[in-house]
Structures are given as C-alpha cells and as structure tokens.
Amino acid sequence: MLRCPKFELATPTSVAAATRLLADAGPSAMILAGGTDVMPNLKHELFTPALVVSLARIPELNGIRRAEDGSLVIGAMTTIEAVAANSQVRERATVLAQAASLIAGPQLRTMGTLGGNVLLETRCQWYNQSYFWRQALGFCIKKDGTKCHVVEGGAKCVAAASNDSAPALMTLDAELHFESVEGRRSVRIEEFWLGDGVFNKKINAGEILVEITLPSTPSGHRSAYGKLRERGSIDFPLLGVAARLDLGKDERVERADLVITALAARPHRVQRAGEILRGTQVGSEDFVTRVGELARLAHKQCHPLENIPGDAPWRKAMVAVYARRTLLAAAAGTGPVHHL
Amino acid sequence: MRLLNLRVNGDALSTAAPAHWTLLEVLRYRLGLTGSKQGCDKGDCGACTVLVDGKPVLSCLTLAALVEGREVTTIDGLMPAHIRAGGTGADPVQEAFDRCGALQCGFCQPGMMLSARALLNRTPHPTRAEIKDALAGNLCRCTGYTQILQAVELVIAEAGGAAVVPTDWRAELEQ
Amino acid sequence: MAARDNHGNTPPWGANFGVIGKPLRKVDGIAKATGAAIYTDDIQLPGMLHAKTLRSPHAHARVRSVDASAALALEGVHAVITGADMPIKYGVIPWTQDENALAVDRVRFIGDPVAAVAAVDEDTANAALKLIAVDYEVLHAFLDPFESLVRHEPAIHADRKEGNISKHVRLEFGEVDALAKSADVVLEDEYSFHGSTHAPIEPHCAVATFSADGLLTLWSATQITHYVHRALAQVLELPAQKIRVIQPCLGGAFGGKSDPFSLEFCVSKLAMVTGRPVKMLYTREEVFYAHRGRHPMFMKYRTAAQANGRITSVDAKILIDGGSYSSFGLVTTYYAGQLLTGPYDFPSYRFDSTRVFTNKPPCGPKRGHGSVQPRFAFEVQLDQLAERLKLDPIELRRVNFQGSQTRTVNGQRVTSNGFLECLDSVERASGWKKKRAKLPFGRGLGVAGSMYISGTNYPVYPNKMPQAGVQLKLDRSGVVTVFTGGNDIGQGSNSMCAYIVAEELGVPVEHVRVVAADTDLCPVDLGAYSSRVTFMVGNATIDACRKVRRQIVAAVAKKWAVDPGRVRLMPGVAIDLEDPAKALSTAEAFQLAEEEFDTLGATGSYNTPTLGGDYRGGSIGASPAYSFTAHVVEASVDTETGRIQVHDVWCAHDCGRALNPMLVAGQIEGSVYMGIAEALLEEHKVNRFGLHQGPSLLDYRLPTSVDTPELHALIVESLDPEGPYGAKEAGEGPLHSSIPALSNAIFDAVGIRMKHLPFTPGRVLELLREKDALEESKSAGAAARGQA
Structure with missing residues (x-):
C-alpha cells in the first residue's frame, strides 16, 4: 500500500490550542482538515511535515x-x-x-x-504523482526541481x-x-x-x-455552476464556471459576474461581464445574444494549458460553451451545468 | 506509537499504531478486519469505504486516530449487526448482492455494499438515479454495475414486501 | 480428440436439468459479501516481512552496478536482492523468454524492477529503497513503434537477431489480390487502437514461505497457478516438487494476472534468503507498470465485395506496439490476424502483423486478447461498406454469415454458430428497424458482430497431457469435494464446477465443496485465460462425474434389483423412475456405492481434439468452439461539446448454453462495460519521457455507476456439440463488437467516422468541423456549378 510518510499527529479541541500548536511547531507543521487532498499529497511525499495538526475535533x-x-x-x-x-x-x-x-x-x-x-493545493499532471514518478521525471519547479514540463522552458509554475x-x-x-x-x-x-x-x-x-x-444576496439573485469533467463523479474540474446574475425590476440584469477556474494558478474573473449584460432583460433575445458575446469574450480571455489531464484545446473550446450554458442556467434558475 | 481506543462494529477495541497509519491499515493489519479492501492507495476507488457514524468514508484517507470516539462499521460487522437486531444470516444488502450475481471478483463490493447500506438507512426508497449517485464513488471493474443496481432494487422491493420476478436473459424469451 | 473426452451436449438421461440453466448463487458469493473471503493481501503470517521493489527511473538503460550496502545497514532490513540473485530468464511463452525477475544488466521501461527489499514493515522497506544506489548508463529510448520497426540499435533485447521486431507473421489464404481486383467495390482505410489496461480493483500481491525442510509455498493473486509453478522452479532452480502455489480468492484479473510477475519470484527468493514469510503488495502505480494490457495497434484494412455485399477479399496490415517484453506477444501477433475469420465467410484473406518492442510497460493479454483491435477496424470498415452499397448494416452482416459446422478461410473448424440469432435478437430488442437512420440528427444506432475462442488447443508449452483435470472425492455424508486446478478470478468457475457436480451426482449445490488452484491439492489445469475454463474444466468435471455416477447408479440399481436406466439422481435424492416411492437420500446412495466399489472418487480430463490449419501457426487461434456476439449501441453526440453519451447497449451473445444465465449475463454486462470504457474514457498513456502519464485510478478513468449506459444482456444458446452441456465462453467475446458498434452509432448520429481510439470529445469536434467544411465546400461547389 502507498503509505503516508511518518509524522506526529495533534488533535487540538479549540482554535486557540490549534493556533498555539502551529506557532510552536513553525513550518514543520501542516494542517489537516477533511484529508481528502492532504492525505494523497502526503502519500505522494509532496509534503513531509513533522507534525500534522488535525482540526477534526474543534x-x-x-x-x-x-x-x-x-x-x-x-x-x-x-x-x-x-x-x-x-x-x-x-x-x-x-x-x-x-x-x-x-x-x-x-x-x-x-x-x-x-x-x-x-x-x-493547485494541481498539475507533472506534480500530483508519487515520489518515484517525480524522481524519474527529474522533478518540477513546484516541488524539488527547477523545470516546468507544462511550458517547456517556463520559469513560472502554472499548476x-x-x-x-x-x-x-x-x-x-x-x-x-x-x-x-x-x-x-x-x-x-x-x-x-x-x-x-x-x-x-x-x-x-x-x-x-x-x-x-x-454577504446577503438580493432577492433577485440567481446563480449557477458549470463543471466540465470526464466522468460524472470523482473527477476534479477540467473547467469550472461560476455565474451570477442579480436581477432587478422586470428581470433586468443589475449585476453579472462570471468566474472561471481550472485554467491556471488562480480563478479568472471574466472582464466586462457586468458591462455586457447590465440592463438586459433575462429571457429576451438581446439577453441571449449578449450571453453569447460574453461567452466568446470568456473564450478569448481564457487559456487552458496542459497542466491538468485533459485535452487543452478542447478545454479552451469548452470555455465558451460552458460560460454560455451556465449563464443561461443561472438566468433560468436551473443548473448545475454538467454533462449528465 | 499511539494507543488507539476505537469502536468498531460495536466492540470497544484498543490497539497501537504509529500516528501516520490510516484507518484502513489499522483495520486490516492491526485488528485483522480484512473485509475492507485496498484498491487504489489514495481515495480514487472506494474499495476501502467504511461507515463512520453511519456515513460512508474512505478509510485509506482517514487517519486511524481521528475516528476515536466515533462508531466504525466495516463489512465484517454487517452480518453480526443484522443478527443482533433479530435477523438471521447476512444483511439483506449482502444477501441481495449474492442472489443477483453482483459479486464477481467481490473485491470492490465491501465498499459498494456499505455505500448501499448507508443510502438505504437514510433513504429507504431511493430512485434508480439516487442509487447510481450514491454508488458513484465506488468503482467496480467486473459487473458494469447492472447487477449491483438490481441487487439494491431487490432490497428495496423486498423490504416493501413485494415479490420480485427474476430476470431472464435468454433471448428467445424476449418477445 | 479421444472419445473419452467428448460427452456430447446432452446427458444420457436427458436435458431435464435440475441445476444447470438456473440463476443460482455462486458458491463463494456469501463469503465475498460478508468480508469472509480471503484474498492474498488478507493473509498475515507470524513473523512476516514486507517487501518492496526498487524500479528503474529510466526508460532504457544499462545497469552498471547496484550498491545495496546502505540499505542493508538500515535497522529492520533483512535482505536485499538484485538481478544477480535470479539471473535465469522466464516468460510465459517458452520460445520468447526475455524477462528477469529483477534487472540483470538492462532496464527496459520506467518501472522495470531492479532490486527488492524485505524488512520488518513497509515503511522500513520503503526507506531502504531510497538507500540503494544504482549506476545507470542511459540508452536511447524507443517510444514510437514506427521507430522500432526501422531502427534496431540499441536493441531492446540484445540477444535477438530480429532487432527490435518482437514477432512478424504473414499469412495468406486464397486469391487476395485477384479477388480484390475483380470486386465491385474496394474499401481501404486506416484505423488505430490505443493502449488500455485491465485495472482489476485488487492490486497484485504475493506471499511466500520457505520451510526448514525446503518447501516453498507461494500464495499469489495469479490467474494461472500452473505457469507460476513452472516459472518458479525454473528461475529459483528448485525442483517443482518443492514448490506449492496457491491462488487465494482473486480480486479481478481480465488477463492482467496471466504472466508470472516479478513479485512472485521476489517474495519467494526473499523467503528463501531470510527464512521468514514475506509479502509484497503492489501499489496501484506498480500495477500500471506491471501492465500486460491491450496492445496499441495501427491497422490498414482493405475489404473488397460484390455489389450484393458479399465480401470477397480482406487484406490487413498491422503494426503492434508490444512494449518492453514478449509476454504473450507471439500469440498476440497471430491472434491479430487469425481471429478475424468469423462470423463472416470470405474466400480470401491476408494479414501481415508485426509486433515491435518499445521502452514502455509490457503489453499482454487483455480481455479479448489480440482480436479486439482488428475487430474494431474491420467492423467499422464493414459499416463503411454498407454505407457505400446502401445496405442495412445488419443485412450486410447476414449476407456474409458463414454458417455453422463449417471451416474458416484460414482452416479453423467452426461447430455451433448462433450469430444470426444474435443479430435477430439485438435488431429486435433495440428497435433497430424503427430507429436506425431515423432518429433526429445527433442520435443514432450502430451494429457490429464478432467471434471469439472458447479455449485454444495450443497449450503454452507443448505437451500431450490433458489441458484440464478434475478430481472428485465423495463423502459418506453426501458431500462431494471437487478439486480443480482452474482459477476462479471472479468469473465463477468454481461455481460452474459445483453446478455440474450437483447436476451429475444428484446433490444439492450447497453440498459441493470446491478446492481450486492449489498445486499440491488439485490436478493441473492451464488456468484462466483464452476463455477456456468453462469449456475445458466443465468437460473435465463431467468426465469425472460420469465415472463415479455409473458406480452410484449401479449400486442403487443393484439394491433395488432394477435396471440402472431406471435410477435417476435428483438433487439430494435417488429415485426409481418407474416407482418414485422408492427413494434414497444422496448420502445413502453414496454409502451403497462405497460398500460396492470401495472408497469413492474419480478423475476427469479434457483435451482438445486435433484442430487448426495445416500451416505454421495454424493451431494458434484454433479453438474447439467459437462464441459469437452482436451488439447494437444507441448513442448521442452533443455537437457543441463533442461529448458522446451512450444510452443503451444491447449485446446478444451465443454462449452455447448458459450453465447459469445470471453469471453469463454478468460476463456480458462486464464485457460491454469494459469495451465502452476503453472506447470513451480509458487510455494507457506513456508520455514523451517514457513515463506513464497517469498511473492511478484518478487519472486512468474507470467509469462509475453514473457513467455506465443501460446494458441489456441477451443470451443465445446454440448448444455446441462438444461444450459441457453445449456451453461455450462468455467472458471475452461480448467485449469485442461493443467498440465498433459505438463507432457505427456515432456515424448514424452525426455522420462522422471514428476510426481512431479513444473517441475523445476533442476528436469528435475536430471531425464535425471537417465534415461541416467539406459540406460547405460541396454546396459552394454546387452553387458555383449552378451559376455556370
């Protein structure tokens, strides 16, 4: 079985006790919440803390x-x-x-x-691997190495x-x-x-x-999430799209927001989303047209890389599709947008 | 080395293991409860699923020390619990999996059956879609899931007193 | 075939079965359901050490030296072994033995085993691995099979005169080119099949002990106990009499546990060296390196036909990426051609298959060994042919049906053949006539057919002994114990034996105990591969039962002073057919027979008849019976995302006779699931560094319950003349045509031909764009002509 590296475990029962433990242990300590991300990462020796501080008993x-x-x-x-x-x-x-x-x-x-x-943790197919695998690769810039294998010659990590x-x-x-x-x-x-x-x-x-x-959301708040992944369960996103529409009088858009993730290190807020949709009436032809325009804009602004598994050109093409579908789902009060 | 006071399948058990040992490792290699299986090492397959306070969790991603004070149920405990509750033989989920042919190699099924048991405990009459969703964290490589779904539906039907007509797969009987 | 081996498909007392054909439980089902079943990793022995393997980080390198001194000095480490400790090569095919348990002087893929450590626990063994220093001289790595075809230096296996060619087969039957020339239509196209792997949920595991008096016992998650037994004797230089191999309950295999594997030798050697029990459990990542999965194939097919659809000529050229070792590759290379010659009849056929070595994890036999890939190419080409000739694709297949009791173009004997019934069945169940080519754009149906072997008459090592043996022991209590070398890998072969014994000897199934896959206790069987177990072990079981049945019947007839023909053995009771009031319990009947004939028991055997074409390689692919399958897939394509959704798969499979229809349905459903999975989701992908890109069950994506279509298993029973009660295989055939049927459904849905696997959404979008561009240019051309 793939094993965790050795560490000591602390199970504080209050936030105060936990912060004290972390302060005392310094950088050799690591926080454990539900364990679903940290545990595989420990088993891959991406982290080798001396002390693991579990928050489960707080x-x-x-x-x-x-x-x-x-x-x-x-x-x-x-x-x-x-x-x-x-x-x-x-x-x-x-x-x-x-x-x-x-x-x-x-x-x-x-x-x-x-x-x-x-x-x-940010994810990358050259990083979320066992110690043996990463060693055979010669490691990467994110952990133990100096090269990026996503963007060859790249000096910056794009997990x-x-x-x-x-x-x-x-x-x-x-x-x-x-x-x-x-x-x-x-x-x-x-x-x-x-x-x-x-x-x-x-x-x-x-x-x-x-x-x-x-913060509290206004009564006309509508939102939806779209997730692109290969299977209908288990998988991390190949693309994640969050859409928000706050509707005012006559179901006209007062605020619109579109944020896309699983592209690079940080989620990307699509520029000019509010500008494009503000004032349009949900369900109108104009709204649908402008949603299309916003989706194309999102497509232009997003640049998926071969950082996570999955075909990057396809992920890029899906930005427009998922942006549009998720905005329409938000408007309709449906969602999530998922392939099943 | 850490002393572990665990409640597993209704028993209070004490054992000792290093802090970095998972619940799966302690169940299998310290307590001898080998019904829980290891398939993928790191939370990708669901074979190690056990119930903690009635909810399905992956024992390969759970540090053993963190379930102290909580009730752990493994596949080894289902039949004894059924008998303690006045039943005879195996849990109806286990029986149905056997009767429906859902146990080919059987390796993923301890986890699968516990996911099914947890579902039926909280939702006695799930739809087929709800059953599929509840089992979507348990990979099976043998069955194509069909006979598993039939088994869960058999449990539901029989719990409601319905007689179940057995499937016949022979083509000449199709029409 | 010796007459003794063929008992026909109907018992002498008629086919009024009490057990056979019923959807009964499995003999080991409830043990598996309750967690009581013992798998290899469930074995813990007193004082047991844990072993781990050091693996090569290079795709191709010379091993100059291995220094394990620091590892040996670590507290808790009991032994380190390297290739020098086991220099003798092995390999499942005797003519191509090219593997070492641990690298001797060369590593050939990233993950190739180099050294093994036994320590008090896994953590210590892992720590020790990091202390072993290996000096490598890195060599050019071959990652592209087309390169291996033409470049032979540095040779991956230096001792082979063919360089990096692992095997080449070219066979020709009939007037291939002449018939192509005279045909009404000739289709030529290229297809490719990617690599995929078995991914049983149980990782490989082995445990060994070596007793003070020199007996080695190995428990291993293997599907072929007998070959492991032989390989251990050879590599460890121990007499076979000093080795016992046991297969505990097995958590799936699908061909992935057919070869002898490094860990089996390592735990054995480490047990011998340390005097302690030793266990090794592969991590999931190591299972991906052990591999032996589906070979990537690059295929060209040329099919010629008459206007009425009759195929006249088939010509195939196939390049096979074998990975780093031979494994079953010799057979793979033959199977890639030999198994295409049904269920259709064609008068001429040529195939030219070349398997090459590359520095990747070794390929081997995965469910539908060697023939799934060519079947995909050919059945898509048949759909293209139907399109060209404007024929219904099912009709095209009917027109070319070869019939039963016939001989294929490559000289194989076909006995029973229920393919037409399979076609009828899927046509009816799927609503083909109402739906095919009639659904809205985006949704469609596709059909494909296939055949597969029920065992092969080619034993892996040449010998004239039985291929399957069974031994029975009858107890005075009425219990029968059946000893079989057959490997139950989840397919239910132990249950199959019990059903036959129960049917034959008139005992309830629950009074039959099955002892299997233990070389000390069980007669030799060649193992769970080539879909041979039901056919061969089933026949051997019948053979054994008939001998002891005669004794029981004779003893009861004597007691009742009636003709033996009047004695009928029913589950739990023997009755007089003409005077049913006369009845004895099974136990009483057994006791009478034991009084009459002394201690009761019998052996039974099966061997194939002489089969195969009269040419070199003619026996490879020769089977005592073939199974036949037809699939219809209904799928839709989201033309915006390129995603394919498979809604329903109807699979009709001719298994001869379903000894237990529930278990046959399980094999059909599991096969279809696996085929659709490798078509859509799974890819065994080796990257530009020679590293497996995703050796985990997160990145190698097995479909979950929500990803799996509705599967409809339809059983067709053709009652094979030589199968046990007429049974044939059901575990591999039903995978084959699922993949081309899906490709053909996509064509019906959106008019694009998926000729390269896997069918990723990106590829679908690309083809849709090409199609749109082509149609635009066509209509633009038409418009231009209109103007002119």
Missing part, C-alpha cells in the same frame, strides 16, 4: 449559521456534503451549493470540508487552481477569516489568490481558515 469550526447582518457564516470544517444540502446555501448561494454537489464523489464530499476545498468552491465564492463576494496567535484576519476572496502555481494563496504562517462569510 466543534466551533463546524456549522452554517445566519449572522445578524444577514450574511451566511460557514465554518471552515463544514463538510462539502453539508454545504451542498443546506437549504440556506441552496437558496441564497445557489452557485456554491451546486459547485459543492459536483465536488469529487459521495464519500469525498462526506469527508471533505469547505475550508479544505478553498485551500486545495491549476482546481477547487470548485473558489469561483463560486468569488461570485458571492465571500470573505475568508483566519485565526493565528497574532489574532484574526479577514480577506476578501478575490484578494486571496496569487498567480503562482507553487503556492497560490496569500496566507500567513500559523494561520487557520476558520470561517467563510457570504
């Missing part, structure tokens, strides 16, 4: 509640399954519920957490953000809240990402993601 990190200001507060250790099934999330943040429902397979959704998915939750949360203006021995820090999710595949997150040493808050 009750305060679990649960979904509505705050006084109307925002939804989701504990970082809330499982993907719970997020997908939660009625408030389904109503007020449909795109997130849909994205969660398409993450991996049933067992992995039971185990995996929203916080873990937000912090998912792909592969978390379905990220684009959904971006359209929802989510805020991430971290705790460390230094105190609490909050950051808007779009400011959280770095364009570097080696590590694509602005997170400080010793910080734990504790909560994700979603």
